Amino acid sequence: MSVRKQDEIVKILRERIREGIYVPGVRLPSEAILADELGVNKVTLNKAVSRLISEGILIRGSSTRDGTFVREDGCLIPKGTITAVFYHLDSFGMRILRGVVDAAARNNYLPVLLNPEPKNMNHAVSKARAGGTLGILYVASDGPNDGSFPTVYVDCDLLPRKEKYFCVNCDSRNGGVMLADALLAAGHREIIYVANSQISIRENPRCSHFFQRLEAAGICPAGRFYSIAEPENIYPHLLRRIAFEHPGVTAIAAETDYIATALRKHAAELRDMFPANVTFTGFGDISEYQMIDPFPTITQNPYELGSAGVEILASIIEGRTPLSAPFLKEIPVELKGADLIRRIG
Secondary structure (H helix, E strand, O other): OHHHHHHHHHHHHHHHHHOOOOOOOOEOOOHHHHHHHHOOOHHHHHHHHHHHHHOOOEEEOOOHHHOEEEOOOHHHOOOOEEEEEEOOOOHHHHHHHHHHHHHHHHOOOEEEEEOOOHHHHHHHHHHHHHOOOOOEEEEOOOOOOOOOOOEEEEOOOOOOOOOOOEEEEEOHHHHHHHHHHHHHHOOOOOEEEEEOOOOOOOOOHHHHHHHHHHHHOOOOOOOOEEEOOOOOOOHHHHHHHHHHHOOOOOEEEEOOHHHHHHHHHHHHHOOOOOOOOOEEEOOEOOHHHHOOOOOOEEEOOHHHHHHHHHHHHHHHHOOOOOOOOOOEEEEOOEEEOHHHOOOOO
16 A cells, blocks of 8 residues: 555656646755645655655755755656657658657657567567557557557557547548638539548548538539559559549549649649649648649648647656546648639639
8 A cells, every 4th residue: 555655646746846846956845744745654755755866856955954855957867768659750750750859858758769660560669668668659650559558649540440549630530621621612523532541431531521521512422532552543544544534623632742742743744634734632731742842731730749649648657647548639730722722713
């Protein structure tokens, strides 16, 4: 029982230091006062304080009369490591990483970055756990999770659904609505959607809500969805197929900026058989695809994705959020480049 009480007192004191109630250099109330305030005996309180001293967070004065102080450089001593597992390290991934690093610093954790080949994912994560990492953050990675270890998935809306795990995604549903509404407002009616994900339309929040808006506008969604993941749908063949099945197409919404860029490139090479002036939209606001020849896209606020993921992971590690209560946190999105949508009529 006393060990459990020690853990509770350590957690409370850490929280007070983290929230700035006890700032670096301040003298803590006497152990007698703290013990009375927190409802424990002096021995339990003393052992909890001694643990924080051994961790370098607190420091005793030169004599017993001097008391105990929050170490002024205690914020430089991390609580431990957390591991961020990335699938892609493009500019979008790097913006997420900056959010991870900053949030880890705020919460006094040392972030470790992994970027394994998919076939080596399980082995890399097992090594991280064996090495003492306190939590795992998967970024656009469908990594292992037995539900017993602090784990958060970030940017996982296009991966198989994970209702039983902690997730941080952008508000993809609203992103799909924004794109559809912008195209409809510009007069587009012959609209196609191209995706690459392995999940169904119903489970894909980007395109499911996109099609709901089309349907609400009286546009039948049947036959308007194409998957580039199908082996025969290499980009030139897919564009020829779209031109044949929808000769009046005026807009193609892509699941990602990468797909939108590839479609635009190949469409330019097929001008003799593919309609000119088709508007292409993307999703992600990836800088390397937007710098030279920008197109309408959804900004997912990746820095906030990474930051929120670490905040949730820290809360799980420190016991403020129970492992048994997973939830989804959604980061707001914005439509960028609406003025680049060609107006019809």
